[in-house]
Structures are given as structure tokens and as C-alpha cells.
């Protein structure tokens with residue numbers, strides 16, 4: 001009988017990607033996935049360490065699992081990913097029911113590690129650095145229309161708030177050949193859209209011999225027949241080059257959607273964060289990208305309550321959000337992370353102030369993103385059909401190139417996976433409604 005694996009994933013898209021690899025590698029060793037933790041032989045938590053709350057969630061889950069383990073001493077509980085890498089033996093100290101702790105460099109050896117943890121009656125810890133390997137193993141039934149593809153890992157930027165350089169290590173890129181081969185495999189199974197992942201994806205390729213870049217990778221991925229769309233995340237404004245901006249215009253499958261974390265709109269705070277750009281420079285980039293692609297939609301990440309942030313600094317952030325006109329904004333309250341320079345800064349901001357700024361920013365964001373959505377009314381947009389509408393199952397749903405959800409009546413006329421055109425008739429807070437249109441009706445603005 002097959003062994004049962006229960007996999008819980010926290011955090012970012014790269015963790016989702018990694019979890020799928022782990023499920024695939026363990027499948028090769030006769031483990032099948034179960035959604036029921038009570039019947040699992042092995043439970044793995046793929047963790048996040050970006051904010052303290054992410055870690056709290058994991059420790060509270062481990063507290064729950066302790067009871068399961070008490071009832072079934074054979075159960076193996078593993079903690080993997082960024083929190084494992086950051087906390088190492090602290091995980092075992094705080095959660096003694098854990099049998100296995102390993103960071104992302106050890107994922108390729110997950111099979112061995114799990115076997116060791118099951119065999120040995122003492123905890124296994126593996127948080128050593130290791131070369132990056134491309135793993136393409138997948139869980140059974142993991143074929144999908146849209147897939148993540150890790151193209152590089154790590155970050156060397158050292159923003160003062162961030163643990164990522166400690167959890168994901170130095171910048172290491174996969175070769176274009178390995179990436180293209182993986183995408184060809186995905187497309188052969190029906191995938192139509194890929195999101196290229198990296199913590200600083202626009203730094204892709206500079207560590208390879210010969211060096212290459214993200215623009216060049218776009219061209220290579222664009223040539224994969226059958227693929228319809230390319231997205232990528234996350235970029236850093238610090239090393240966003242004119243070559244990449246040009247490629248966004250020239251490479252047809254690259255979508256007009258750019259996730260460009262601003263973090264703060266205040267130059268003083270950006271400097272203390274060690275972000276490597278000013279608000280003027282950021283605005284220049286936005287302008288250059290909109291000049292290259294007038295339909296470009298921007299999303300961003302903002303941290304409120306970074307040490308020393310004054311009301312004035314915060315107002316500068318509000319003003320930037322209005323000025324850029326984002327389509328989506330993720331707001332985070334600053335969280336002190338162990339070993340980061342900002343954690344040791346003296347002027348930490350009280351929680352109540354963070355909460356107030358967070359609330360105020362969400363109001364601004366709602367207004368700004370709604371205004372951006374309003375611009376789409378009456379336009380004909382290219383849509384990748386990805387399923388049925390969540391609210392009215394009689395309707396189909398898809399996404400525009402600028403990443404908005406569109407619901408429309410098209411059952412029997414088009415199928416999931418088709419790239420079609422939809423005339424936007426209504427703009428709702430979280431989605432668009434529309435009607436099928438012909439490509440000829442599509443104006444160039446929306447492609």
C-alpha cells in the first residue's frame with residue numbers, strides 16, 4: 001500500500017512551486033497525497049518567514065499536530081522551506097514533535113531525508129547550502145492551464161527589513177535550456193500561461209556562464225509553441241533595465257502587468273530600507289514602461305510602519321499610490337525579522353500606528369484600483385478562459401492580460417484554455433463582466 005503524504009503550504013508562489021516538486025519527488029518513492037492529515041504517514045509544512053505572523057501560524061499548526069503525533073507515534077512531521085532555513089534547530093526546540101527540518105536547498109533530497117526521519121528515532125536537520133537543481137517532478141494530476149516556473153532563487157539586495165537573503169541564499173539562475181524544456185513539458189500537458197518566478201527575477205541570468213538576462217529569456221520562452229502568455233514576478237526597481245522595458249513591448253506573449261514593489265513613497269525611508277532608488281527614479285520607470293506599453297497595469301507591495309516612518313513619510317506613500325495609479329496593492333505592516341538591520345533600529349513604530357496607517361492605505365488603494373478598473377469599461381480585452389464563474393456557474397471566467405478577472409456568457413461557444421476577446425460591459429469592485437467579441441473589435445490599447 002502506498003504511503004500517505006499530507007502537504008501544507010504557506011507563503012509565496014515559489015513555495016507552491018516547491019511543494020509540487022516535493023510531492024513529485026515523494027511520488028517517485030511511492031507516496032501519494034492525502035488531504036486528510038489524520039491518515040498521513042508524513043506531514044510536511046512548507047513554511048514562510050517573511051513576517052513574524054507567518055511563523056506564528058506554523059508554530060500554532062505544529063501545536064495542533066502534536067496531539068495527532070501523541071496518538072500515532074509513527075507519524076513523521078517535517079518543517080521545510082524558509083522558516084526551517086531561518087530558525088533551524090530553534091524549530092525543534094520550540095516544537096519537539098518535529099522529526100525533520102530542511103531548507104529549500106535540500107528539497108532535491110527530500111526522499112532520502114524523509115526515509116531517514118522515519119528510520120532514525122531522532123530529529124533530522126538539513127539546512128546546508130547546496131547548488132540549485134532543476135526539479136520537474138510533479139504530483140499526480142498536477143497538469144494545469146497556468147503554471148509557476150522558478151527561473152532563479154535568492155537575493156543579494158539586502159533590503160534592511162528582509163530575511164530573504166538568509167532564507168533563499170545567493171542569486172542562482174537556472175539555465176534557459178532547463179527552463180524552456182520545463183515549459184515545453186508543461187505546454188504538452190495543456191498549460192497555456194507561465195509565471196516565471198524569482199525573488200529578484202529581473203536579475204535573472206547574470207550569474208550564468210555565459211551571462212544572459214530576463215529579456216533574452218522572454219524571447220526564448222515566447223518561441224514555445226502553444227504557450228499563450230508569459231508573466232513574471234518579482235522585479236526590483238533597482239536593476240530594471242531599458243533592455244527589459246523594450247522586451248516587454250517586443251515580446252508578444254509577455255503580458256502588460258508589472259509587479260513592482262515600491263515599499264515606501266518616502267525617499268528618506270527608501271534610503272533607510274536600502275532599496276537603491278528614489279521616488280523620482282521609480283516614477284521614471286513607470287513612465288518608461290507606460291510609454292513602451294500604454295496598457296501596462298502595475299501592482300506593488302507597501303510596508304507601513306517601517307522604523308522611523310513619520311506621518312509625513314506615510315503621506316508620501318499615499319501620494320505615490322495615487323500618482324502611479326496601481327491596479328493592485330499589497331499592504332504589509334512592518335515586522336521585525338531576526339538578524340536584519342531594521343530590527344535593530346531604535347525608532348520602532350507602535351502597533352496601533354501601523355494598524356491605523358494600514359487601514360488608511362487600504363481605503364486609498366480601493367479608490368485608486370477602482371478608478372483604474374473604471375478605465376476598462378467599454379473596451380474589448382483579450383481573455384484566457386480558465387473556468388466557470390465562481391458566482392454564476394452558467395458563465396465562463398478568465399483573465400485579461402492585465403490580470404483582471406472577467407466573467408462572461410460564452411458557454412458552448414468557447415472552451416477553457418481558449419484565448420478570446422471580451423467586450424467589458426460592467427466594472428465591479430473585484431471583477432469585470434463582459435460579452436464575447438471579435439478580435440476586430442479589440443482596440444490596440446488592450447491588445
Ligand code: 5AD
Pocket residue numbers: 050051161162163261263301302303332333334335336337
Ligand atoms: N515586514 C513586513 N513586510 C515585509 N516584506 C518583506 N519583509 C517584510 C517585513 N520585515 C514585504 C515586502 C515584500 C513582500 C513580499 O513582503 O513588501 O515585497
